[in-house]
Amino acid sequence: MSTVLIVEDEPAIADTLLYALRSEGYQAQHCALGRQALQLLRESAFDVVVLDVGLPDLGGFEVCRELRRFSEVPVIFLTARNDEIDRVLGLELGADDYVTKPFSPREMVARVRARLRRSGGAEEGGWAQRGDFAIDREGRRIRYRDAALELTRYEFALLAALLQRPGAILSRAQLMDRGWDSDSDSADRTVDTHIKTLRAKLRVAGADPDPIRTHRGLGYSLEA
Numbered sequence: 587m588s589t590v591l592i593v594e595d596e597p598a599i600a601d602t603l604l605y606a607l608r609s610e611g612y613q614a615q616h617c618a619l620g621r622q623a624l625q626l627l628r629e630s631a632f633d634v635v636v637l638d639v640g641l642p643d644l645g646g647f648e649v650c651r652e653l654r655r656f657s658e659v660p661v662i663f664l665t666a667r668n669d670e671i672d673r674v675l676g677l678e679l680g681a682d683d684y685v686t687k688p689f690s691p692r693e694m695v696a697r698v699r700a701r702l703r704r705s706g707g708a709e710e711g712g713w714a715q716r717g718d719f720a721i722d723r724e725g726r727r728i729r730y731r732d733a734a735l736e737l738t739r740y741e742f743a744l745l746a747a748l749l750q751r752p753g754a755i756l757s758r759a760q761l762m763d764r765g766w767d768s769d770s771d772s773a774d775r776t777v778d779t780h781i782k783t784l785r786a787k788l789r790v791a792g793a794d795p796d797p798i799r800t801h802r803g804l805g806y807s808l809e810a
Contacts (some may be wrong), residue, residue: 588633588702589613593623593649594664595642599687603636606691607698620644624652632659634701636694637681639665650681655763658750660701664689682751716749717809718797730791741784744777748798748808757805781806 607614639646662683
């Protein structure tokens with residue numbers, strides 16, 4: 587059963603979302619503060635986060651920025667603001683979707699379902715299926731069409747980040763933030779080097795065409 591964390595300080599909205607999601611068979615949990623959400627996300631596994639931008643203690647943008655330091659869980663921003671600059675900022679910080687208040691609970695459930703369909707799959711024995719890929723995060727293993735990929739630490743980190751958000755374009759800076767130590771002095775070209783070796787290993791495993799796409803001036807995405 588998929589689990590959804592709702593981070594919303596307005597009780598009426600939170601209750602509506604909890605009811606709508608639970609009625610559709612999801613496990614839904616609620617908290618009202620950004621710092622509490624980060625603690626929950628560090629301690630427990632969630633499949634989707636519905637995150638309000640205007641939280642009283644720590645803004646949703648800051649929560650998302652901190653969350654992306656340790657997790658690739660899909661994030662749907664919920665906000666009363668509809669300014670384009672806010673939507674762009676939220677997506678650049680690593681959000682996957684953006685819903686403006688007032689909204690239909692049915693629409694939110696549909697968006698949660700869509701996020702789960704894109705980022706998830708059936709999990710069995712620690713393995714999560716992502717199209718032709720299967721990933722075991724705890725065991726730091728990835729298979730392509732049942733062929734085990736012999737990956738270095740950085741190759742695993744890069745591919746795992748891309749698999750968490752299929753189709754999303756991740757910049758080199760975002761990939762470095764997920765795959766390298768915080769004190770690393772690696773340059774952006776290091777990401778390109780590891781992507782090159784990763785592509786070579788995928789070709790050996792039978793990946794044709796190349797599932798990793800280069801977006802000039804933007805970064806990389808993966809078609810799982």
